[in-house]
Amino acid sequence: MSADPLFAKTYHAVHPDMMMGASNADLHDRHAVTGLFRAGELVLTYSHGERFIIGGAMPGEAALDLPVQREPASAAGHPLLERRELGVVNIGPAAGTVTVDGVAYPLAKYEALYVPMGSRDVRFEGAGARFYLLSVPAHAAYPIVHMTLAGNPPMRRGSPETSNARSIHQLVLPHACQSASLCLGLTRLDPGSVWNTMPPHVHERRSEIYLYFDLEDDARVFHYMGQPDELRHILLGDGDAVISPPWSVHMGAGTSSYSFVWAMAGENQDYEDMDVLDICQLA
Ligand SMILES: O=C[C@H](O)[C@@H](O)CC(=O)C(=O)O
Numbered sequence: 692m693s694a695d696p697l698f699a700k701t702y703h704a705v706h707p708d709m710m711m712g713a714s715n716a717d718l719h720d721r722h723a724v725t726g727l728f729r730a731g732e733l734v735l736t737y738s739h740g741e742r743f744i745i746g747g748a749m750p751g752e753a754a755l756d757l758p759v760q761r762e763p764a765s766a767a768g769h770p771l772l773e774r775r776e777l778g779v780v781n782i783g784p785a786a787g788t789v790t791v792d793g794v795a796y797p798l799a800k801y802e803a804l805y806v807p808m809g810s811r812d813v814r815f816e817g818a819g820a821r822f823y824l825l826s827v828p829a830h831a832a833y834p835i836v837h838m839t840l841a842g843n844p845p846m847r848r849g850s851p852e853t854s855n856a857r858s859i860h861q862l863v864l865p866h867a868c869q870s871a872s873l874c875l876g877l878t879r880l881d882p883g884s885v886w887n888t889m890p891p892h893v894h895e896r897r898s899e900i901y902l903y904f905d906l907e908d909d910a911r912v913f914h915y916m917g918q919p920d921e922l923r924h925i926l927l928g929d930g931d932a933v934i935s936p937p938w939s940v941h942m943g944a945g946t947s948s949y950s951f952v953w954a955m956a957g958e959n960q961d962y963e964d965m966d967v968l969d970i971c972q973l974a
């Protein structure tokens with residue numbers, strides 16, 4: 692539940708002690724973001740981690756508009772992006788269009804749009820498109836940027852021998868697209884590779900959200916989280932996201948290969964600001 696009617700659910704910050712001994716249902720309730728993609732709906736949730744708005748828009752035949760703020764009264768009716776920036780990724784299957792203040796941006800599957808603070812009207816169209824939405828508070832307006840995978844060649848990580856060969860596309864990071872705080876990318880596993888983010892890491896200065904997709908209906912990702920010596924897991928399906936607190940490991944293994952969108956915000960935009968963990972220290 693959420694106090695602000697704009698949001699389907701509010702996710703609170705979680706203390707490390709709360710993860711130890713939590714039931715699987717509580718873990719899911721506190722960290723898994725499900726139900727974002729409903730035909731004909733735009734769904735928003737709110738996380739107290741970096742004040743992320745995590746949402747999904749699945750237009751169907753009718754267009755969907757980003758709503759305006761409702762609370763407090765002084766902000767009611769103002770654009771949602773009055774003091775926020777937005778990242779949009781089309782996770783498919785079909786192409787769609789995002790129109791920002793009258794300018795249309797066709798987004799093929801895997802393409803993304805950075806929408807600056809101050810944008811007023813944001814409209815989503817296209818049957819079969821699923822737009823994943825991530826918004827964080829901003830202090831400055833940067834240019835709108837349409838990102839393609841071809842325009843953002845990947846870093847190659849992992850290998851088939853360790854079942855983790857993958858392409859990491861950095862989409863919203865300072866060298867590719869300026870933003871106030873948001874960092875965003877897309878990682879695709881090679882066929883037959885199932886492990887992401889190996890070796891895993893933590894980054895105390897940013898929290899991170901993963902959204903898994905390109906999974907068949909009966910496939911799952913076992914997403915690991917928690918302190919390195921107190922790991923827990925959550926089972927996620929196609930179109931499900933998971934919120935990692937800044938102190939938490941985030942890595943996963945799937946029952947097939949898959950893709951995921953990663954999004955971070957916090958006090959820096961240095962992708963390399965990670966404490967990489969040795970697999971042998973995990974427990
Ligand atoms: O902090 C950065 C993120 O966790 C991801 O970029 C990691 C990732 O995509 C991978 O290794 O597959």
Ligand SMILES: [Zn+2]
Pocket residue numbers: 892894899941
């Ligand atoms: Zn990370």
